[in-house]
Amino acid sequence: MAARRPITVPSLAERLELACRAMHSIGYAEGLYPAQWTALRYFARAEDGARTASSLARFQGLANGPVSRTVRTLIQKELVRKSDLQPLGRAEHLELTENGAAYLARDPLARVLVALDRLDESERRALSTALNSVLEASATVWTHGNKSPSA
Numbered sequence: 001m002a003a004r005r006p007i008t009v010p011s012l013a014e015r016l017e018l019a020c021r022a023m024h025s026i027g028y029a030e031g032l033y034p035a036q037w038t039a040l041r042y043f044a045r046a047e048d049g050a051r052t053a054s055s056l057a058r059f060q061g062l063a064n065g066p067v068s069r070t071v072r073t074l075i076q077k078e079l080v081r082k083s084d085l086q087p088l089g090r091a092e093h094l095e096l097t098e099n100g101a102a103y104l105a106r107d108p109l110a111r112v113l114v115a116l117d118r119l120d121e122s123e124r125r126a127l128s129t130a131l132n133s134v135l136e137a138s139a140t141v142w143t144h145g146n147k148s149p150s151a
Contacts, residue, residue, distance in 0.1 A: 016134065023109070023112060026108040026109070026111070026112075027108060027109075029106075029108040030103055030106060030108075031077075032077075032103070033070075035066075035067075035070050036070055036073060036074055036079075037107065037108070037109065038060065039056055039067070039070050039071060039074055039080070040074065040079060040080070040096065040100055040103060040104055040107075041104065041107070041109070042056050042059055042060075043056070043080055043094055043095065043096050043100070044096055044100075044101070044104055046059075048083075048093065049087075049093075051083070051093050051094045051095060052091040052092060052093055052094065053067050053068045053071045053091070053092070053094070054067075054091055055091075056070075056071070061139070071094065074100070075094075077099075078097055078099050078100075079096070079097055079099055079100035079103055080094050080095065080096060080097060080100055081094065081095060081097050082094060083095045
């Protein structure tokens with residue numbers, strides 16, 4: 001039996017980058033962009049009080065402007081609508097339409113979910129821990145002027 005070669009950090013980072021690109025690419029489906037799919041998924045599972053454009057922006061770590069444009073587009077496509085019951089305050093509460101729910105039934109991310117479902121609990125925990133580390137490291141790129149961590 002051939003010995004297994006160790007997985008190098010650069011090759012692992014490369015595989016992660018390829019996986020991220022592939023996941024992003026499959027988001028160009030059904031006439032939607034990846035950000036629009038993300039918004040649909042968010043509004044489908046968010047609590048009532050968190051179904052606002054600003055809550056979506058916080059969830060994604062993005063500015064309100066681009067997220068508001070995404071939401072307006074989803075409203076124009078009749079995938080999301082303003083809720084009939086609007087609490088006091090400036091934020092407009094949103095909900096999926098039946099059409100939006102039908103789109104989610106054809107979510108291109110479903111194939112990735114099938115692959116993740118094949119992982120056992122320990123593999124899922126390890127992947128989650130690793131992804132959290134990557135997300136934390138990625139979040140510091142812009143706050144540290146895009147310098148190397150060793151600089």
